[in-house]
Amino acid sequence: MEPEVDSTKAAAGNRKHLAMLERLSKRTAASSAASPEASPVAAFLSRFAAAKAAAESALSACRSSPDGAAASLAAASSAVDDLERLVAEASHSLPPYELRSALAAVSDLRAAHKLAASEIRPKKSFSFRNKSKATKNPPQDPPALPQPPPEQPKPNPDAILPGFGFRSRNGATLVKDLRAANEKDGDFTLADLVSCEVYLKGKCRALYIHKLRDCRVYIGPVFGSVLIEDVEGCTFVMAAHQIRIHEARETDFYLRVRSRPIIEDCSGVRFAPHALKYEGIEDDLRDSGLAEDTGNWANVDDFKWLRAVQSPNWCLVPEEERLPIVDISEVQEREDCK
Structure with missing residues (x-):
């Protein structure tokens, strides 16, 4: 009799499970029909899945086509960067669980890319030789020296980082009024700068x-x-x-931010309230939806510190050490290269 009881329970459980799936399916269908664009989270997950598949496909191509490994590595790096930017741009509207899952997926793909790069790079061959079987008549001419392996090309930062901007400067003063630029309200990039002062007016x-x-x-307001x-x-x-900070060391951030700043793999970073002024900044802040100071500059999320106690990787700038308001109204547009 016991087998019949077990089968009866299993059948009942299956019916309940099927009924639950049917209810969920109807609920999802009804929600989609009522408002196909109601859920930004669902839209993000769809875009994220497609971008993640593209990155995984590029990584797979690294191993499947050795002849084009260098190009495949560059494409995979670009795909992972695109995925990371997608998460950063949507992070302010994502629930914590979805955000952490997406960031973990990006981290896994980044690690997979590094592993693929290490596997594809040529390695120095090594083998044991049996001295007792050495040839009695060695060749008279010395063996040709092995040629060094070709260097793997590195991805071009200009191809990875979008928008116009300032790149590869050392000891320069770089000024741009975005309100007068042809690329107004577009993306802007700062890359490979050393000992530079950068002033950006406008949004x-x-x-x-x-x-x-x-x-x-x-920097003037960023409405994204x-x-x-x-x-x-x-x-x-x-x-x-929204501001996401990755691999920052011994750096101060004076912020006005709508959502909580996110840091990852950082150390010695400090935070303080916004301290910038120029003629017209209040209009730019209002047009960017940043007229109100939420106080989130002090509410930092460290994604590599999951304990309940304060993360040791960041702190607030003591009031006596904070910058006064920096007025850049009189700074004229130029691009000095030294």
Whole structure:
């Protein structure tokens, strides 16, 4: 009799499971029919899945076609960067679980890319030789020296980082009035700058910052997202809807931000309130939806510190050490290269 009881319970369980799936299916269908664009989270997940598949396909091509491995590695790096930017731009509207899952997927793909690069690079061959079987009559001519392996081409930062901007400067003063630029309200990029001062008046849609050393950067409002990667010894003064900071060291951020700033793989970073002024900045802040200071500059999320206690990787700038309001109204547009 026991087998019959078990089968009866299993059948009942299956019926309940099928009924639940049917209810969920009807609910999803009804929601989609009522408002096909009602869920920004669902739209993001759809775009994320497509971008993730593209990155995985590029990584797979690295191993399946050795002859084009270098080009495939560059394409895979670009695909992972695109995926990371997609997450950064949508992070302010994502639930915490979805955001963490997306960031974990990006991190896994980044690690897979590094592994693929290490596997594809030529390795020095090594083999044991049996001395007892050495040929009795060695060749008279010395063996030809092995040719060094060709260097793997590195992805061009200009191809990865979108928008116009300032790149590859050392000791320069760089000034741009975005209100008068042809690319008004577009994307802007700062990359490979050393010991530079950067002044941007006006607003832009998105800002990408990559590999800055000992720079002072003063930025007008960003009505989208800011993605900062690999900076050290810098000071940033900016306002944006969402700011994500990756691999920053010994750097200060003076922020006005709608959502909580996100840091990852950072150390010695400090935060303080926004401290920038120029003629017309209040209009730019209002047009960008940043007229109100939410106080989120002090509410930092460290995605690599999951404990309940304060992360040791960031702190607030003591009041006595904070910058006064920086007025860049009189700074004239130029691009000095030293």
